[in-house]
Amino acid sequence: MSRPLMQHLEVPVPDGEGERYSLRMGPQHPATHGVLRVDLELDGETILACMPQVGYLHRGIEKLAESRTYAQGLILTDRLDYIAAMANNVGYCVAVERLLSISVPLRAKYIRTMVAEMSRICSHLLWLATHALDIGAMTVFLYCFREREILLDLFEELCGARLTFSYPRIGGVRQDVTAGFISELQRFLDIFPSKMEEYETLIDTNRIWLKRTVGVGKVTGEEALALGLTGACLRGSGIDYDIRKHQPYDAYGLVDFEVPLGRDGDIYARYRCRMEELHQSARIIQQCIDQLPPGPIVGPDAPDLVMPAKASPRIAAGATTYGAGLIKLIRDRGPYLAGDIYVATEVPKGELGFYFISDGSSRPYRMHIRSPSFIHIGAMAAIAKGGLVADLIANIGSLDIVLGESDR
Amino acid sequence: MQIQYKPRRGWLGTIFQIEILQGMNLTLKRLFSKPITRQYPDERPQVCAGFRGQHALVRDAATGDSTCVGCMRCVAVCPSRCIQIRTHRDPKAGNRRVIDDYRIEAPRCVYCGFCEEVCPVNAIVLTKVFEYSRFERPSLLFTKEQLLDNWDRFVSQPDSQADGYLNPFWRPRGLAEGDLPAPKRLPVPSEWSGEQQVVGRLWRQHLPPGHV
Numbered sequence: 240m241s242r243p244l245m246q247h248l249e250v251p252v253p254d255g256e257g258e259r260y261s262l263r264m265g266p267q268h269p270a271t272h273g274v275l276r277v278d279l280e281l282d283g284e285t286i287l288a289c290m291p292q293v294g295y296l297h298r299g300i301e302k303l304a305e306s307r308t309y310a311q312g313l314i315l316t317d318r319l320d321y322i323a324a325m326a327n328n329v330g331y332c333v334a335v336e337r338l339l340s341i342s343v344p345l346r347a348k349y350i351r352t353m354v355a356e357m358s359r360i361c362s363h364l365l366w367l368a369t370h371a372l373d374i375g376a377m378t379v380f381l382y383c384f385r386e387r388e389i390l391l392d393l394f395e396e397l398c399g400a401r402l403t404f405s406y407p408r409i410g411g412v413r414q415d416v417t418a419g420f421i422s423e424l425q426r427f428l429d430i431f432p433s434k435m436e437e438y439e440t441l442i443d444t445n446r447i448w449l450k451r452t453v454g455v456g457k458v459t460g461e462e463a464l465a466l467g468l469t470g471a472c473l474r475g476s477g478i479d480y481d482i483r484k485h486q487p488y489d490a491y492g493l494v495d496f497e498v499p500l501g502r503d504g505d506i507y508a509r510y511r512c513r514m515e516e517l518h519q520s521a522r523i524i525q526q527c528i529d530q531l532p533p534g535p536i537v538g539p540d541a542p543d544l545v546m547p548a549k550a551s552p553r554i555a556a557g558a559t560t561y562g563a564g565l566i567k568l569i570r571d572r573g574p575y576l577a578g579d580i581y582v583a584t585e586v587p588k589g590e591l592g593f594y595f596i597s598d599g600s601s602r603p604y605r606m607h608i609r610s611p612s613f614i615h616i617g618a619m620a621a622i623a624k625g626g627l628v629a630d631l632i633a634n635i636g637s638l639d640i641v642l643g644e645s646d647r
Numbered sequence: 648m649q650i651q652y653k654p655r656r657g658w659l660g661t662i663f664q665i666e667i668l669q670g671m672n673l674t675l676k677r678l679f680s681k682p683i684t685r686q687y688p689d690e691r692p693q694v695c696a697g698f699r700g701q702h703a704l705v706r707d708a709a710t711g712d713s714t715c716v717g718c719m720r721c722v723a724v725c726p727s728r729c730i731q732i733r734t735h736r737d738p739k740a741g742n743r744r745v746i747d748d749y750r751i752e753a754p755r756c757v758y759c760g761f762c763e764e765v766c767p768v769n770a771i772v773l774t775k776v777f778e779y780s781r782f783e784r785p786s787l788l789f790t791k792e793q794l795l796d797n798w799d800r801f802v803s804q805p806d807s808q809a810d811g812y813l814n815p816f817w818r819p820r821g822l823a824e825g826d827l828p829a830p831k832r833l834p835v836p837s838e839w840s841g842e843q844q845v846v847g848r849l850w851r852q853h854l855p856p857g858h859v
Binding site for chain 2: 307310311312313314315317345346378385388392395396398399400403405413414415416417418421437440441442444445446492493497498499500501502507508511512515527528529530531532533534535536537
């Protein structure tokens, strides 16, 4: 018997015949979705204690942001949740805009909502693909990546990158959408429901899938709240909490959608919630296409990257017009108010919060990221305890974690 | 909204494994349709305009040199601080700045495209070239000559349209002309310049109160 990994935990000694031993799962395990290590204390195949270890992908993003201006900090958020970078970008921009009181034109709000929901579809498709692959359904994996590829191509057409978008900017977006992009997106939305049916045909009533998911990894509503779960993990337990609905940002207050709620709080309920969210995301994108208003894509007081010519009278007068703000941002002469703000947005994984402390300069004094994956990993110990090792794999997949966001 | 659980299957479905047969039927149908896999090295991918790939300095056809004026805006805006410019003043040409060297550390670059957006003379560009990985790190530290060579190699590609090349980050789509410095007011189609935007068919009905 090896040295126990977790002496500090009070692990009950089992009564049965089984041998108690320690196991380190990961960080190179394919089912841990990145570089997560889980220290397990096992009795046979039953988990007595489970301690996730994070930090293998730590890059010091919060610290890096302190030496970047608000405009430059945007690129760091690409590397948080690299599966849904667009949602992170939008969350960062919304937070900075509230901190600096910058207005966003309506067209930019609609475009941002559209791309954030496209990002949600990307993320949920990748979640479904890998989650199904962990449990053993290979076909769904390939089918989901087929549709995700269409969206990545669309993103490339829009902003020139497939994963690290940096597409929104503080006070708007960087590029306007084109008619070609909109028609391609419309074509995707037209075929998407039939593709959803394919996934559901493959796994929804499949008996292997049901055996692995129904009743496994149960979390009641109170437990989920106590563990700090957000997103589909919380809604799968029947708690109606969605920031898009309850504290609308961007154009979410102007579009019509529903928040799917589960009942049992098991893996199957979370799976059904996310599948329903895919439908709702497609619905939001459709409404954004239909309601897309004309107008500018960058607000008048946006600190922008494109600078006017040096002799511009607007800068000479010191007015906070377009372009003038950037010089302030770059040259450390921000007239911004000192203070702090916490702004949460709903990203595919859950509630992503940015907490800024501003000392009035053009750089944040402190940026803290409340990343849903980190908190979900923390909840894993409570959820997996008493289950089987195979169910831990299903639980990791169901919690939908991304280590880039967790370790930051 | 409460999610819908699928109904329980009956005893017939349990015996004959209907749901597994349905899944098998779906995959069997895929067997006879066209494959969607792109055979990458043999089949070239279509790279979109404005793809943020390998760096290049635009070679001016008139002078044969870069158009960079050494304003240092790209250095100031670069989030990963991978651009270095060395300049000197030239007293013969009205004391204007002349660049001696322009270096980019490609391994540090995050390909955000901020540099090409702030450049007032459209001198730097991220090209569509994406295959330039090397085994040695020093060969990815581009000097000015290498960056100009990158441009030559890019425009010599068959589909690059060397004359009318226009990067979407040189003149961002949808920005009003008045917000741009003069060299960035390049002639573009009306959809690009923001005069003729794509709008939704229902936008008038869904304007929020107070919006003009």
